[in-house]
Amino acid sequence: MSDTIFVGEHGKAAASSYDHGAGHKASSSDVPFLLRSGGGGGLRRCLGLIDLVLRVAAFAPTLAAAISIGTSDERLSIFTNYFQFRARFDDFPAFSFFIVANAIAAGYMVLSLPFSAASSKATAVKLLLLICDTVMMGLVTAAASAAAAMVYVAHEGNLRANWVPICLQFHGFCQRTSGAVIASFLAVFVLMILIVMAACTMRRS
């Protein structure tokens, strides 16, 4: 009985992406996965797959950035009266915050992988995922830009405040932290795409 109602509503062309009873009953096992069921179900599965891939693509840079800065430790072979001859992420609170935030974001990406394949009817789950993605994007952006500010001061110094650019001595440390900041900004970009895609999918259902 529910089939006839849905078939009737398909004829009205109110929304092209209804995938309920008629769609599931029409799919058979010999139709390719992405092309199954009518009305745009294939497109939704494609978007779900892209969502999964993007989540993994956001997990990798955050984890790499956290590990890279966490293992940064450079000792100089020289020492003077004014400079300490060792640089680690501990010495800069911004980098500690960066590691923590990126670790949280990487953990969240892994935990949200199963939820990203939620069905189109579960709008509450999708909404929760969207809000968590937005919060994570804000967090990772904050961490990345705080670390970027530190890296900028370490590279250029500041004439007015008499802050010496330490990168002139600590080459390896500076390279590592710069690379980690870039990776983190990449993750921010991917998270932004994820948010817009989630909003698009919500519009379709």
Next chain:
Amino acid sequence: MEGSAEHGETSKAPLSKGISKGVSILDVILRFVAIIGTLASAIAMGTTNQTLPFFTQFIRFKAQYSDLPTLTFFVVANSIVCAYLILSLPLSIVHVIRSRAKYSRLILIFFDAVMLALVAAGASAAAAIVYLAHKGNARANWLAICQQFDSFCERISGSLIGSFAAMVVLVLLIFLSAIALARR
């Protein structure tokens, strides 16, 4: 058009329309709050200027926001976000009147996300520099300049509050737009 799609919901139609209108009105109010926050932050940071009555050989005796490039980026980012929010205010007012808008809400979510990233970047970079100015860094031999420039430091610390509040408000705005999209 409208009656045939809602044949199962005629008893709930006024309530759901009321909720949609409430969501849109909350959207407008939150945009106002974010406009005020970013504008106040940009102005507070942009008008910093402190000249010390004494001078030494090592430290300059004048501090402005433009001496630290990160604070310049903060002012610019907050100005851009403020301008965007002012420009998007008419669009969200239109959403109050016409709740059936689909694509404009999506565009609004996209730009809100971009502006969230921008304001988060500006606010947290400035926060890192303000922390550095307050505490200094023993390892890198960076002096805490707040010990001399206390009114400058107070100003730059206080102007961060409006920016962080605008960041939270932008997250709420994205959430509200998503709710409005999901309720269709």
